[in-house]
Amino acid sequence: MLELRPSCECCDRDLPPDTADAVICSFECTFCRHCAETTLRGRCPNCGGNLVSRPIRPAAALAKFPASSTRKFKPSGCVKVA
Ligand SMILES: [Zn+2]
Ligand SMILES: [Zn+2]
Numbered sequence: 001m002l003e004l005r006p007s008c009e010c011c012d013r014d015l016p017p018d019t020a021d022a023v024i025c026s027f028e029c030t031f032c033r034h035c036a037e038t039t040l041r042g043r044c045p046n047c048g049g050n051l052v053s054r055p056i057r058p059a060a061a062l063a064k065f066p067a068s069s070t071r072k073f074k075p076s077g078c079v080k081v082a
Helices: 033-037 059-064
Strands: 022-024 030-032
Touching: 022 033, 030 033
Parallel strands: none
Antiparallel strands: 022 030
16 A cells, blocks of 8 residues: 655655645655656656656545655755756
């Protein structure tokens, strides 16, 4: 099951489970769309994989399968791609 992490790994901004602004890689590394498009240019800095829009879990499902509350923040990994 998708972890639905609560924040961007690069800028630590909140990414609630119903935002259309979150992107993930295949390992669920989670970023905001802004970082993904500017700093990261569509590539996950951890694994090199591509970043895609995170699906939104419907509220009913979210009540049963809550989003993760573990924040991951490692700005050192988010270097600007030259
Ligand atoms: Zn960000
Ligand atoms: Zn990744």
